[in-house]
Amino acid sequence: MFTNQDYLRPINTYPAWKYSMLVILLLIGAIFALPNIYPPDPAIQITKDNGSLIDVSLFKEIQDQLEEKGLTLKSAKVEDGKSLIRFENKDDQFKASDEVPKFLSSKGFNQHIVAINLAPTTPDWLKSMGGAPLNLGLDLRGGVQFLMQVDMDSAMDKKLQQYVTEIKTLMRTNEVYYSSIVKTSDRQIVGRFRSAELRDKAEIEIRTGYGFFRTRTRDSESIFELVMDMEEAKIKETQDYAVDQNIATFRNRINELGVAEPLIQKQGKDRILIQLPGVQDSAQAKRILGKTATLEFRMVDQGASPTAKRAPAGSEKIKDQNGSISWIVKKKVIVNGTQIVDATPGFDPQNGQPQISVKLDSDGGSKMLANTTKNTGKLMAIVMVETKAIYERTESGELKVVANETIKEVISAPRINGVFGASFQVTGSYTPAEASEFALILRAGSLIAPTYIIEERTIGPSLGEENIRMGMNSIVVGFIAVLLFMLVYYKLFGLVANIALFSNLIFIVAIMSLIPGATLTLPGIAGIVLTVGMAVDANVLIFERIREELADNVNPAQAIHNGYDKAFSTIADANVTTLIAALVLFGIGTGPVAGFAVTLLIGILTSMFTAIVGTRAVVNLIYGGKSVKKLSI
Numbered sequence: 001m002f003t004n005q006d007y008l009r010p011i012n013t014y015p016a017w018k019y020s021m022l023v024i025l026l027l028i029g030a031i032f033a034l035p036n037i038y039p040p041d042p043a044i045q046i047t048k049d050n051g052s053l054i055d056v057s058l059f060k061e062i063q064d065q066l067e068e069k070g071l072t073l074k075s076a077k078v079e080d081g082k083s084l085i086r087f088e089n090k091d092d093q094f095k096a097s098d099e100v101p102k103f104l105s106s107k108g109f110n111q112h113i114v115a116i117n118l119a120p121t122t123p124d125w126l127k128s129m130g131g132a133p134l135n136l137g138l139d140l141r142g143g144v145q146f147l148m149q150v151d152m153d154s155a156m157d158k159k160l161q162q163y164v165t166e167i168k169t170l171m172r173t174n175e176v177y178y179s180s181i182v183k184t185s186d187r188q189i190v191g192r193f194r195s196a197e198l199r200d201k202a203e204i205e206i207r208t209g210y211g212f213f214r215t216r217t218r219d220s221e222s223i224f225e226l227v228m229d230m231e232e233a234k235i236k237e238t239q240d241y242a243v244d245q246n247i248a249t250f251r252n253r254i255n256e257l258g259v260a261e262p263l264i265q266k267q268g269k270d271r272i273l274i275q276l277p278g279v280q281d282s283a284q285a286k287r288i289l290g291k292t293a294t295l296e297f298r299m300v301d302q303g304a305s306p307t308a309k310r311a312p313a314g315s316e317k318i319k320d321q322n323g324s325i326s327w328i329v330k331k332k333v334i335v336n337g338t339q340i341v342d343a344t345p346g347f348d349p350q351n352g353q354p355q356i357s358v359k360l361d362s363d364g365g366s367k368m369l370a371n372t373t374k375n376t377g378k379l380m381a382i383v384m385v386e387t388k389a390i391y392e393r394t395e396s397g398e399l400k401v402v403a404n405e406t407i408k409e410v411i412s413a414p415r416i417n418g419v420f421g422a423s424f425q426v427t428g429s430y431t432p433a434e435a436s437e438f439a440l441i442l443r444a445g446s447l448i449a450p451t452y453i454i455e456e457r458t459i460g461p462s463l464g465e466e467n468i469r470m471g472m473n474s475i476v477v478g479f480i481a482v483l484l485f486m487l488v489y490y491k492l493f494g495l496v497a498n499i500a501l502f503s504n505l506i507f508i509v510a511i512m513s514l515i516p517g518a519t520l521t522l523p524g525i526a527g528i529v530l531t532v533g534m535a536v537d538a539n540v541l542i543f544e545r546i547r548e549e550l551a552d553n554v555n556p557a558q559a560i561h562n563g564y565d566k567a568f569s570t571i572a573d574a575n576v577t578t579l580i581a582a583l584v585l586f587g588i589g590t591g592p593v594a595g596f597a598v599t600l601l602i603g604i605l606t607s608m609f610t611a612i613v614g615t616r617a618v619v620n621l622i623y624g625g626k627s628v629k630k631l632s633i
Contacts, residue, residue, distance in 0.1 A: 012560050012624040014617055022617050026503060032510035035122040035133040041074060041086040042093035043119035044100060048112055054083050058109065065103050066096055084119050105432070134513050136277065137521035137595065138263070140468050143277040144285055147455035148250075150270045155242035155449035156186040156235070163210070164189055167228075170209060176202045179223075187235055189213070189228040199224040239269065245448040247272055250289060263519065272451065289453070295358075295426070297334045297368070300379035300413055304328040318383060320410045327410045329381045334371045339364030345435040348425070354435035356426045365422025372419045381413045382426055471525035478529050479505070482536050490543050492632030496618045497539040500610040504535050507606040508599065515598075523596035531603025534578070538611035542567040543633055556628040564616055571612065579604050 046054055046062065063076045063085065074086040087093045093116065100114045118141065120133050138145055160183045167189065171178050179192040193199040196219070203215050203226055212234035218225040230238075243266055250272065254262045263275040276285055301315040306326045311317045315330050342359040360368060371380075386407045412426060482501065486494035508528055512520060546563030554562060582604065586597035623631070 012557055012620045014620050014624070019617060019621070022614065026506070029503070029506045029510040031126070031129055032131055032513050033506045035120070035126050035131040036509055036513065038121040038123070038133065040118040040120050040133070042088075042090045043084050043086045043117045044093060044096050045115045045117040046083045046085070046100065046112060047115075053078060054112060058107075059083055061107075062100055062103060066099060069095070069099055071096055071099075079119070084117065086119050132513060134509065135519040136468075137519045137524070138275045138277050139522045139592075140471070140520065141277040143275065145276070145455075145457045146274045146285075146289060146453050147267070148246075148272040148274060148289070148451045149454045150243050150246055150272065151450040151452070152239050152242065152270050153186060156238060157183070158449065159238050160186060160189060160230075167191070167206070167210070170205055171202060174201075174205055176205060178202065187230040191226045191228070193224045193226065194222075196224050199226050202226055242449040243270065243272065246451050249448070250274060254289075271454075295337050295340065296383045296385055297336075297371075298332065298381050298383055299330045299334070299371070299375060300381050301328040301330050302379060318381070318408045318410050321384075325410075327381055327413055329383060329410065334380075335360060335364045335368050339367075343439040345432070345439040346425075347432075354432050356435055356439045358424055358426055360422045362422070368424070369419065369421035372416050372421075376416050376419060378416055379413050380416050381410050384409050384411050467522050471522055474529055475525065475532075478532060482532060486536065486539070490539075490633055492622070493539075493543050493546075493619070496615050496622075497536065497543075497611075499618060500539065500614040501532060501535055503614055504531070504603070504606050504610040507610065508602055511602050511606070512599065519595065520599075521592055521595035523592040524599040527596045527599030527603060530600060531607050534575070534604065535607035535611050537574070538567075538571045538607060539615060541570055542611070542615070546631070546633060550631065550633075556631045557623065559631070560619060560623060564612070568612065571608065575604050575608050 046059070048054060059076070063073060066073060066085070071092045072088050074088050076085045078084070085096065087096065097114060097116050101112075104112050104114070118136075122131055122133060164181055164183050168178070168181050170176075171181070171191075176198055177194070178198070179194060181189065181191040184190050191199075191202060193202060196217075199217060203217070206213055206215055206226070206228060210228070212231050213228040214231060216227050216229075218227050247264055247266065251262075251264055254264065254274070254276065262277070263273070265273050267273045274289065301312065304312050304315060306317070306328055308317075308328075311328050314332070315328050317326050318329050319326050339361050340358055341361050342357075344357045346355055346357055347353065348355045386409075479501070483498045486497045486501075488494070490497065505528070508531065512524075542563050545567045546559050549559035549562045550556065579601065582597050582600040585593055586601060
């Protein structure tokens with residue numbers, strides 16, 4: 001039994017600095033969670049294809065044109081370096097996204113990008129404090145998703161061919177005469193020499209300059225061979241580089257499309273996942289992402305007849321874009337697409353036909369200058385090379401690339417009328433739209449290895465809105481049910497737990513909004529719902545411990561103290577095991593699994609903080625340092 005003196009023990013008190021810290025943290029959380037209560041406006045974003053702002057006068061003309069078409073504009077201004085037109089509803093947004101490109105084309109402005117967007121409505125005072133709403137994932141916002149397969153065989157083949165060329169140059173430079181140096185597989189090069197002395201000298205040069213090749217000798221009568229096998233570490237490095245470079249190229253192409261908050265990430269060792277929230281024109285996105293086209297500039301073999309069945313050695317027969325005319329083109333490439341630094345669509349001032357203005361890097365400019373100086377008056381072919389995949393569906397239903405098809409077309413074969421270097425124009429049988437799209441691909445860069453679309457998904461904006469509505473309903477219904485249960489079952493302590501739950505939601509949303517690149521997905525919403533339940537579990541453990549202490553006739557103040565102390569280890573054990581599971585999910589999961597893991601990780605940490613520290617602070621504020629005879633629990 002406890003005595004009246006026990007009621008007066010000054011326990012369950014927090015110093016003022018702890019309360020101040022909790023209030024400050026809650027205020028910070030509220031500030032960064034607040035932008036999410038402001039719904040975004042449907043909008044279109046208009047920029048030049050180089051990312052710069054459009055002219056003010058043109059922007060005004062676009063607004064007038066949209067108003068003439070009966071569309072209601074909520075606002076039209078430059079925000080965060082983007083020309084944005086906001087609308088009251090999505091119907092007007094989609095109508096505008098069709099009308100603006102037509103209007104720009106009719107005015108001759110073909111170098112502009114019109115992208116569907118969701119413009120935040122965060123107040124300026126919140127923006128000034130760094131507040132911004134959560135990024136919504138593809139399943140909540142709508143858009144398109146592609147899973148791309150990188151052709152590693154082609155990547156390795158291209159790299160080995162590069163090393164063959166470099167090794168030949170190295171041998172000639174050091175006067176190590178060889179019979180042949182050829183690639184025999186996707187990881188092996190074999191050099192043949194006339195004597196063991198030359199071969200041994202070559203081996204020393206290879207080990208010095210190319211240490212990632214394991215070398216061994218192989219002799220047969222008068223043939224002395226040096227076998228060079230690429231090390232596994234270098235193979236992996238080459239494959240990783242191919243994926244990383246392709247990701248960089250895709251990112252450039254997507255930036256050209258004007259997509260807000262795209263997701264581009266490596267998936268496995270040879271796949272790339274691309275999600276484009278807000279994009280509904282999947283055909284355009286597929287064309288631009290799927291194209292592996294590049295240009296090659298070669299000389300026409302004018303000494304050979306195009307009607308001959310076979311091209312002479314060192315040349316090949318290539319048809320034009322229409323497939324009606326054949327050209328005999330030399331295999332030697334003067335300049336290729338990797339040396340193009342800029343490409344801009346335009347029109348030929350003499351005949352008004354679409355053309356592409358090309359700029360080369362210094363190395364490409366030097367080679368082009370040397371070639372045009374030597375071959376003035378001759379024909380130079382501009383060859384477009386595109387790699388397409390041949391797919392086969394596996395038993396599991398997955399598309400698998402079984403073969404590659406390389407398509408070469410001569411898009412133009414102009415006569416070199418004068419000497420030029422890094423800057424020139426390319427003409428061909430283009431429409432203005434085709435010229436603009438092809439220039440975009442050239443400008444964004446060539447893919448280092450062919451990459452194929454093996455999976456495509458499109459999610460409409462209405463489905464995204466339905467997901468948001470259902471997700472929010474699940475949070476609200478679950479939250480209200482938990483609040484009512486806690487309030488009825490635990491009375492005043494239940495109210496304290498409810499305050500902690502509400503604070504927990506604020507902290508989760510605030511932290512997610514603060515993390516750069518964090519995106520809320522439907523599985524992420526599931527993670528939030530789960531953490532609400534887990535936060536309640538912690539409070540239930542504490543309150544039941546307090547009840548047990550009271551049943552053992554411990555005085556109320558001491559019961560509170562013992563309840564929090566004894567429940568802590570149980571709460572910690574339960575949450576740490578879940579935390580480990582969440583870390584594993586985040587480490588090995590991708591896409592929706594990773595999204596679920598992120599919210600679960602954040603929710604576990606915030607729920608432990610609010611359930612243990614937060615509720616203790618409120619309970620101490622109510623009962624601490626007072627004479628307590630009965631608890632409302």
